[in-house]
Amino acid sequence: MTKISILGSTGSIGTAALDVVSNLRNFKVVSLSANKNIALLKKQVKKYKPEYIAVGPEEIKKEILIRDADIVLIAVMGSSGIWPLINSIKSGKKIALANKESLIISGELIKKLIKKYRAEIIPVDSEHSAVFQCLEGRDSKDVSKIILTASGGPFRDYPAHKLSNVKIKDVLNHPTWNMGRKITVDSATLMNKGFEVIEAHYLFDIPYEKIEVLIHPQSIIHGAVEFTGGSIMAQMGTTDMRIPIQYALTYPHRRQSNVKKLDLAAVKTLEFFKPDTRNFPCFSLAISAAKTGGSMPVVLNASNEVAVRKFLENKIRFTDIPVLIEKAMSRHKVMKNPDIEDILDIDSETRRFTENIS
Numbered sequence: 001m002t003k004i005s006i007l008g009s010t011g012s013i014g015t016a017a018l019d020v021v022s023n024l025r026n027f028k029v030v031s032l033s034a035n036k037n038i039a040l041l042k043k044q045v046k047k048y049k050p051e052y053i054a055v056g057p058e059e060i061k062k063e064i065l066i067r068d069a070d071i072v073l074i075a076v077m078g079s080s081g082i083w084p085l086i087n088s089i090k091s092g093k094k095i096a097l098a099n100k101e102s103l104i105i106s107g108e109l110i111k112k113l114i115k116k117y118r119a120e121i122i123p124v125d126s127e128h129s130a131v132f133q134c135l136e137g138r139d140s141k142d143v144s145k146i147i148l149t150a151s152g153g154p155f156r157d158y159p160a161h162k163l164s165n166v167k168i169k170d171v172l173n174h175p176t177w178n179m180g181r182k183i184t185v186d187s188a189t190l191m192n193k194g195f196e197v198i199e200a201h202y203l204f205d206i207p208y209e210k211i212e213v214l215i216h217p218q219s220i221i222h223g224a225v226e227f228t229g230g231s232i233m234a235q236m237g238t239t240d241m242r243i244p245i246q247y248a249l250t251y252p253h254r255r256q257s258n259v260k261k262l263d264l265a266a267v268k269t270l271e272f273f274k275p276d277t278r279n280f281p282c283f284s285l286a287i288s289a290a291k292t293g294g295s296m297p298v299v300l301n302a303s304n305e306v307a308v309r310k311f312l313e314n315k316i317r318f319t320d321i322p323v324l325i326e327k328a329m330s331r332h333k334v335m336k337n338p339d340i341e342d343i344l345d346i347d348s349e350t351r352r353f354t355e356n357i358s
Contacts, residue, residue, distance in 0.1 A: 014075045031052040061087070134224060194284075220267055
């Protein structure tokens with residue numbers, strides 16, 4: 001019996017993971033955590049009968065949530081994912097990671113911990129899962145570059161002058177994926193793809209210069225690897241997060257699933273384009289923060305979280321999101337090697353600053 005702890009069980013990844021677990025034999029849910037959706041958590045507790053539950057970002061810091069687990073799925077949103085990730089690494093757990101923010105704000109620190117404790121992290125993001133699968137059993141020296149794909153979001157064909165007037169409902173109307181509100185906004189601004197570049201850098205220990213992003217409207221190819229000999233290996237599938245979730249939970253084995261299979265004959269067309277960084281400056285801001293390094297990605301993430309929330313609360317326009325982020329980044333004095341206390345202090349200070357600007 002494989003015991004699993006699902007942190008962030010009421011979010012889109014968490015609910016999909018529980019669906020996966022329901023269709024797998026020999027899996028037992030030992031703990032669940034949620035932030036605010038108590039009604040759904042109660043239903044999950046009744047169905048899966050976990051030994052431990054937690055509510056709120058402070059509660060997920062407790063090691064008891066992961067103590068009895070063989071696998072820890074970290075699907076909480078935002079910087080609160082850093083503590084369960086650190087605890088899981090130190091406890092020698094197999095980690096299915098769906099919280100990219102923890103790597104974004106503390107990548108160097110996490111990288112050292114992974115090496116020290118020889119932790120096993122299996123990516124859950126569809127793009128990183130794709131690359132992970134393409135790299136299996138292959139020498140990293142043979143990798144020329146990795147390719148992350150993006151749908152381009154709902155506004156990939158919008159003229160620039162229309163972007164300032166888009167409504168919240170338009171932003172949340174993603175053309176191919178069904179995700180949570182925050183990540184859907186990040187997808188529309190292309191910030192999510194910038195985050196994924198940083199995540200890929202740390203997950204696969206590959207320089208930023210060897211990570212390419214392509215807009216792929218059909219969302220069929222989720223990621224690819226180009227090898228030095230010229231071959232490109234790609235992972236394809238339907239837009240269903242249960243595919244990478246199940247792979248992370250059952251790795252290194254593959255199990256039968258109830259996910260609809262990809263019909264290649266029905267696809268017909270696969271298109272690829274360079275991202276539009278002029279109309280979607282969040283991507284460039286993310287790459288700039290990544291290459292600056294140190295504490296700058298902390299500022300990037302914290303200011304983005306606040307800006308996205310303000311947009312979803314109808315306090316700012318869609319095009320104001322990168323403006324607030326750039327203001328926060330431009331005033332920040334970079335700290336080269338921040339420890340965990342520095343990271344959390346900078347995170348809090350950036351949130352306060354971004355909250356008070358317009």
